[in-house]
Amino acid sequence: MPSPTPPGSTALPxxxxxxxxxxxxxxxxxxxGLLERLLRTPTTRxxxxxxxxxxxxxxxxxxxxxxxxxxxxxxxxxxxxxxxxGGGTPYLGVALDGAGEPxxxxxxxxxxxxxxxxxxxxxxxxxxxxxANWHATHRFCGRCGAxxxxxxxxxxxxxPADDSEHYPRTDPAVIMSVIDADDRLLLARGAGFTSxxxxxLAGFVEPGETFAAAVAREVAEEVGxxxxxxRYLADQPWPFPxxxxxxxxxxxxxxxxxxxxxxxxxxxxxxxxELSAALACGELTISGRVSIARRLIEHWYGGPLDAPEAILxxx
Numbered sequence: 001m002p003s004p005t006p007p008g009s010t011a012l013p014x015x016x017x018x019x020x021x022x023x024x025x026x027x028x029x030x031x032x033g034l035l036e037r038l039l040r041t042p043t044t045r046x047x048x049x050x051x052x053x054x055x056x057x058x059x060x061x062x063x064x065x066x067x068x069x070x071x072x073x074x075x076x077x078x079x080x081x082x083x084x085x086g087g088g089t090p091y092l093g094v095a096l097d098g099a100g101e102p103x104x105x106x107x108x109x110x111x112x113x114x115x116x117x118x119x120x121x122x123x124x125x126x127x128x129x130x131x132a133n134w135h136a137t138h139r140f141c142g143r144c145g146a147x148x149x150x151x152x153x154x155x156x157x158x159x160p161a162d163d164s165e166h167y168p169r170t171d172p173a174v175i176m177s178v179i180d181a182d183d184r185l186l187l188a189r190g191a192g193f194t195s196x197x198x199x200x201l202a203g204f205v206e207p208g209e210t211f212a213a214a215v216a217r218e219v220a221e222e223v224g225x226x227x228x229x230x231r232y233l234a235d236q237p238w239p240f241p242x243x244x245x246x247x248x249x250x251x252x253x254x255x256x257x258x259x260x261x262x263x264x265x266x267x268x269x270x271x272x273x274e275l276s277a278a279l280a281c282g283e284l285t286i287s288g289r290v291s292i293a294r295r296l297i298e299h300w301y302g303g304p305l306d307a308p309e310a311i312l313x314x315x
Contacts, residue, residue: 012234012247012299016290017110017126019119022086029153035080038090039070045089046070047124049132050096052239053107054125063113065121066105067091079135081154083124093128093154097136110239111311114290130239131155134168137241142166170237172244174214175202177296178227180252180269185300187275187286188223188267190313196285197312199293201264202245215248223267224258227251233299236292247292249299272301285310 028034038044045067047054055066070092074080078098083091096102110125117125131154138157141148146161157166177200178186187198203218205211212230219227227250236245257267270278275297278284287293288309298305 012292012295015234015236015292015295016115016117017122017238018234018236019122021120021123021127022084022091024084025082026155029082029155031153034082034153035092036075038082038092039074039080041090042069043089044070045091046074047083047091047093047128048096048103049093049125049128050102050107052129052132053102053109055105055107056113062116062118065117065125079132079150079154081128081131083127086120091124093124093131095128095132095135097132111288111290112309115288126237126239130170130237130242131168133239133241138166169242170244171242172205172211172246173202173238174205174211174218174248175200175245175292175296176215176219176227176230176248176250177300178219178225178250178252179300180255182271184269184271185275185297186223186225186252186257186267186269187284187297189265191263191265193265193312194285194310196283197310198284199287199312200296202293205246211246211248215250219250219252221261222259222264224254224256224260225252226254228253233296234292238292245292247296249296275301275305279305279307285312287312 046069047065047067056063057066074094077094077096079095081093083093110129114122135150139148141159141161141164143164144159144162146159148157148159148166151158188201189198201219201222203214205214211232215230216227219225229251231249233247233249235247238245255269286297286307
């Protein structure tokens, strides 16, 4: 049985979707004709996404994104984004969301393969996906109601009617391992989870709140438990649709579970032995390796868990 991760050790190393990406080169996003020029440059690499899905190829024991050169039709898509430059190669993301059926091939989700991608490729995907999600839901000006258009190589939307600029939003959420005095971990089943799915608690940060305050409030609201000693461990971009997951751990000073807000169907405390046994017999399913939730559980457990990739939410 693995022992708990000792205090002071590196928390959540090699967390998926968090590695270094390309150099974003934000200083040239406003260059006139940038996208048109790069779409005429043969060395430009393009990442097409269709409703958040991408195509991959096998690369040794892992997978790699299927990047391609520019296509004539790229200029006709609703959204093309300048992602930056790496090793002298410019990168663009293209959202094919308005193109009906995707081009032939196998299209997979970030949840399915994100943990197996190289850091640069994972960053290209998460960035394109988050921006595409934001553009899709912010087509009208929040000030005057007029239609907006992409600008700054896809990094803002501009309103032609009042000349206002609108910037992409990122929604911070806390996600936390709650541990009691007996070193047990709290796991919960969300109202929309499968019958065996459980995970750590999570919730959005409210206006005027610190991350630590959000952790304490969410745990109290969802399961009626009081926590203290909130510590930051790591954070992860999570473009479903535009989140930033801030991973924390907290110490419970009460242990009686009271489900309060209707978002949690059930919750229970686990020892390491109980968690291993529940996973082995199929009684319990936990988050996949791409998620910070899985890594928070393994951080408490003391090492990797032998648990298959799974979708927790019922379809």
